Amino acid sequence: MAEVTKGGQQATVAPAIELRGISKAFGPVQANKDISISVQPGTIHGIIGENGAGKSTLMSILYGFYKADEGQIFIHGKETQIPDSQAAIAAGIGMVFQHFKLVENFSVLENVILGVEDGAMLKPSLAKARKSLKSLAEEYELHVDPDMLIEDLGVGVQQRVEILKALYREADILILDEPTGVLTPAEADHLFRILNGLRDQGKTIILITHKLREIMEITDTVSVMRRGEMTATVKTKDTNPEHLAELMVGRKVLLRVDKVPAKPGKKVLEVENLRMVDDHGVERLKGISLNVRAGEILGIAGVSGNGQSQLLEVLGGYAKATGEIRVNDEPIDLTGKYSDGRSRRRRGIAHVPEDRQEHGLIMDFPAWQNVVFGYHHAPEYQKNKLLMDNAKILEVAQDKMDRFDVRPPNPLLEAKSFSGGNQQKIVVAREIERNPDLLLVGQPTRGVDIGAIEFIHKQIIALRDEGKAVLLVSVELEEILSLSDRIAVMFDGHIMGERLPDQTDERELGLMMAGVTQEGDAA
Amino acid sequence: MDFLTIIQIADSALRLATPLLLACLAGLFSERAGIFDIGLEGKILASAFFSAAVAAATGSVWLGLLAGVASSIAFSGVHGLASITFQGNQLISGVALNFFASGITILIGTAWFGLGGRTPSLSGGQRFSPVELPFANAVADVPILGPIYSDLLSGHTILVYVALLMVPLSWFVLYRTRFGLRLRAVGENPAAVDTAGVSVIRLRYAAMLIAGTLCGLAGVYLATGLAAGFVKEMSAGRGYIALAALIFARWRPWHALYATLLFGLLEAIANRYQNIDLGTFVIPVQFMQALPYILTVIILAGFGGTAVAPKAGGQPYVKER
Numbered sequence: 001m002a003e004v005t006k007g008g009q010q011a012t013v014a015p016a017i018e019l020r021g022i023s024k025a026f027g028p029v030q031a032n033k034d035i036s037i038s039v040q041p042g043t044i045h046g047i048i049g050e051n052g053a054g055k056s057t058l059m060s061i062l063y064g065f066y067k068a069d070e071g072q073i074f075i076h077g078k079e080t081q082i083p084d085s086q087a088a089i090a091a092g093i094g095m096v097f098q099h100f101k102l103v104e105n106f107s108v109l110e111n112v113i114l115g116v117e118d119g120a121m122l123k124p125s126l127a128k129a130r131k132s133l134k135s136l137a138e139e140y141e142l143h144v145d146p147d148m149l150i151e152d153l154g155v156g157v158q159q160r161v162e163i164l165k166a167l168y169r170e171a172d173i174l175i176l177d178e179p180t181g182v183l184t185p186a187e188a189d190h191l192f193r194i195l196n197g198l199r200d201q202g203k204t205i206i207l208i209t210h211k212l213r214e215i216m217e218i219t220d221t222v223s224v225m226r227r228g229e230m231t232a233t234v235k236t237k238d239t240n241p242e243h244l245a246e247l248m249v250g251r252k253v254l255l256r257v258d259k260v261p262a263k264p265g266k267k268v269l270e271v272e273n274l275r276m277v278d279d280h281g282v283e284r285l286k287g288i289s290l291n292v293r294a295g296e297i298l299g300i301a302g303v304s305g306n307g308q309s310q311l312l313e314v315l316g317g318y319a320k321a322t323g324e325i326r327v328n329d330e331p332i333d334l335t336g337k338y339s340d341g342r343s344r345r346r347r348g349i350a351h352v353p354e355d356r357q358e359h360g361l362i363m364d365f366p367a368w369q370n371v372v373f374g375y376h377h378a379p380e381y382q383k384n385k386l387l388m389d390n391a392k393i394l395e396v397a398q399d400k401m402d403r404f405d406v407r408p409p410n411p412l413l414e415a416k417s418f419s420g421g422n423q424q425k426i427v428v429a430r431e432i433e434r435n436p437d438l439l440l441v442g443q444p445t446r447g448v449d450i451g452a453i454e455f456i457h458k459q460i461i462a463l464r465d466e467g468k469a470v471l472l473v474s475v476e477l478e479e480i481l482s483l484s485d486r487i488a489v490m491f492d493g494h495i496m497g498e499r500l501p502d503q504t505d506e507r508e509l510g511l512m513m514a515g516v517t518q519e520g521d522a523a
Numbered sequence: 524m525d526f527l528t529i530i531q532i533a534d535s536a537l538r539l540a541t542p543l544l545l546a547c548l549a550g551l552f553s554e555r556a557g558i559f560d561i562g563l564e565g566k567i568l569a570s571a572f573f574s575a576a577v578a579a580a581t582g583s584v585w586l587g588l589l590a591g592v593a594s595s596i597a598f599s600g601v602h603g604l605a606s607i608t609f610q611g612n613q614l615i616s617g618v619a620l621n622f623f624a625s626g627i628t629i630l631i632g633t634a635w636f637g638l639g640g641r642t643p644s645l646s647g648g649q650r651f652s653p654v655e656l657p658f659a660n661a662v663a664d665v666p667i668l669g670p671i672y673s674d675l676l677s678g679h680t681i682l683v684y685v686a687l688l689m690v691p692l693s694w695f696v697l698y699r700t701r702f703g704l705r706l707r708a709v710g711e712n713p714a715a716v717d718t719a720g721v722s723v724i725r726l727r728y729a730a731m732l733i734a735g736t737l738c739g740l741a742g743v744y745l746a747t748g749l750a751a752g753f754v755k756e757m758s759a760g761r762g763y764i765a766l767a768a769l770i771f772a773r774w775r776p777w778h779a780l781y782a783t784l785l786f787g788l789l790e791a792i793a794n795r796y797q798n799i800d801l802g803t804f805v806i807p808v809q810f811m812q813a814l815p816y817i818l819t820v821i822i823l824a825g826f827g828g829t830a831v832a833p834k835a836g837g838q839p840y841v842k843e844r
Binding site (some may be wrong): 063084085086087088089095097099101102103104105106110111113115116117119120121122123125164281507 | 699700701702703704705707708711714715716717718719720721753831833842
């Protein structure tokens with residue numbers, strides 16, 4: 001059992017950051033409740049918690065985005081007021097946000113100097129930054145071409161630009177908010193090497209994440225947040241993932257997905273030589289062939305942007321393509337009149353889209369309407385030829401929300417007022433409940449908290465055990481490995497190869513995701 | 524068509540392009556900072572009225588200029604208040620200002636001068652007079668270059684030269700100074716500016732101030748340079764044409780000059796030729812007069828190629844949680 005100390009350890013050196021009794025409320029919602037934490041200089045300190053636990057609010061207070069209602073902030077032992085970002089920068093705090101704060105059509109150099117230019121003219125500032133970036137690159141493995149435009153850089157490199165921005169501002173405390181969400185395993189490893197290097201140079205790093213693996217891998221100490229409160233601070237070497245998960249959720253959580261071996265039946269989905277060109281004339285799918293059998297989950301792994309989204313769009317009926325797709329041995333229309341989402345649903349294809357806010361829900365509409373969208377033509381929802389049976393729909397919605405544990409279970413609330421996990425439960429409830437032959441699932445647990453992840457994973461497994469086919473697209477390798485019965489890796493619009501989950505590992509998949517051809521696979 | 528005619532048309536095009544250019548640059552500063560400025564039209568109109576009215580009342584075109592620019596800045600300030608401070612809808616605010624300008628100029632004009640919304644005709648010191656560039660007369664007889672210098676370039680009012688000078692100046696400010704970097708950044712990703720510790724609000728108000736000033740000059744030129752006094756609705760869609768030119772120019776200063784010159788040229792040709800006889804058929808003057816507007820519609824409908832607008836344009840900046 002790990003030793004749990006509330007509020008951090010006593011130390012002889014002044015902590016790099018010390019927060020005492022920080023509270024912050026947004027209206028009736030208490031985002032942070034009496035939070036105290038102390039971070040030693042030269043360490044990597046993890047902050048872990050579910051979505052909505054108050055991690056980001058706490059860091060926003062530290063970076064001057066919000067003013068705390070109560071409490072004090074000490075930087076290197078000195079009480080410091082942080083009314084705005086300027087003050088945070090002056091106090092030596094740098095922040096790498098989950099969504100990068102970069103100007104896309106500016107060069108790396110321009111982004112780095114923005115806000116800390118040395119005078120009214122740009123030229124001297126740019127020259128100085130160019131020199132400075134060179135030495136930072138050598139010191140910390142942070143190589144970036146200073147003249148590239150941000151929009152031409154991959155997300156991993158963009159993140160390096162964010163770190164460079166902080167270092168250029170001479171930050172000695174670096175806060176990273178969910179930094180690995182968009183990275184490949186190799187990029188994440190690179191990031192961790194950079195962070196270790198920064199720690200060795202005496203920088204203090206705060207890493208906010210919901211991924212237990214990262215906490216265990218890189219942090220020295222870890223604080224756990226739950227519902228706005230700091231529930232524990234422990235030394236990482238004294239704890240384990242199960243214990244941390246329990247602290248986060250407040251109950252025992254199953255981290256491994258429990259499932260019986262698959263009993264694959266006949267082929268439900270067959271895709272042959274699928275090609276798709278997007279609006280910009282770029283070929284996004286370059287001859288995809290795959291199949292999914294009844295009672296099996298096919299996981300598609302890949303770094304986002306390698307055609308997985310387009311594959312889902314084509315299958316789901318909102319993008320046109322060439323090639324052949326058969327469902328239950330019958331071809332489906334790829335370009336004509338019946339190539340729309342409604343026709344796909346009639347053919348027994350249900351779709352949990354990748355971006356639930358954009359494609360899965362109408363955020364301003366109440367939950368009860370969202371629960372039937374796409375299926376609202378169904379005869380049981382009609383009162384007569386003209387009118388819908390709203391009372392019936394409301395009743396169905398209430399029932400589904402109860403059974404899928406959507407919280408709060410109020411069908412009259414607008415979709416946008418639910419948390420990410422509960423929004424996803426609404427979408428999953430809608431799609432699964434119509435008993436589809438084939439379920440398309442994109443990023444089922446993106447932005448979803450641990451408790452809800454467990455629930456959604458169970459639903460997907462249950463559907464497969466009923467003998468349905470599931471096509472799962474996820475950028476989370478852990479999710480792919482634990483759910484899938486077969487794994488296909490996509491890179492640059494191709495399928496790089498297929499693997500069985502118990503005969504591969506993250507390293508091999510990571511290489512395939514990066515486009516490295518494996519023995520025995522056709523490129 | 525002889526050389527002299529070409530010079531005359533070009534000269535007229537330059538004069539007609541000037542208010543468009545000033546308004547276009549005003550829109551450029553505003554939209555580069557992320558504030559849509561459909562209210563250019565109203566600002567031109569208000570400035571044209573107040574400059575003409577004050578010039579008529581005081582006899583000084585310079586006081587008129589101050590009044591015109593001040594009115595345009597006041598409009599800009601209201602637009603800023605609505606769209607920056609109160610995070611309102613920028614299109615609605617702009618349209619409202621256009622309506623307001625259209626009504627208030629006629630109302631005050633009628634009450635003040637009793638001429639049905641017009642101001643008295645301006646003359647003498649109430650107008651900007653042409654500036655003769657040095658040696659304009661001396662070189663007038665040099666073939667080709669002489670007329671270009673003395674007839675085309677020389678002999679405009681000071682505001683024409685100010686407008687032309689604004690092009691390189693705008694370019695320099697936008698691309699070579701700290702202010703320009705931040706201004707462009709705030710129109711693309713205000714969150715990046717905010718997290719860098721720079722005030723989004725202050726930058727956007729600064730852009731409003733510049734836009735108000737430049738647009739004010741456009742109105743002043745219209746009433747006291749191009750024309751001799753204010754008549755109601757004299758802006759005649761120039762604010763919208765300037766917006767079209769801005770999109771055509773992809774929000775770049777030099778291209779704004781070329782785009783507005785093109786619009787000026789079309790207007791000049793329409794003014795010069797009544798019916799253009801092409802032998803087999805005659806292009807009626809109405810078509811020529813409609814050309815700038817037709818071009819505007821075509822450009823605004825997106826036939827001017829895919830224009831990439833500043834990304835944060837039209838969205839109020841709200842700090843996210």
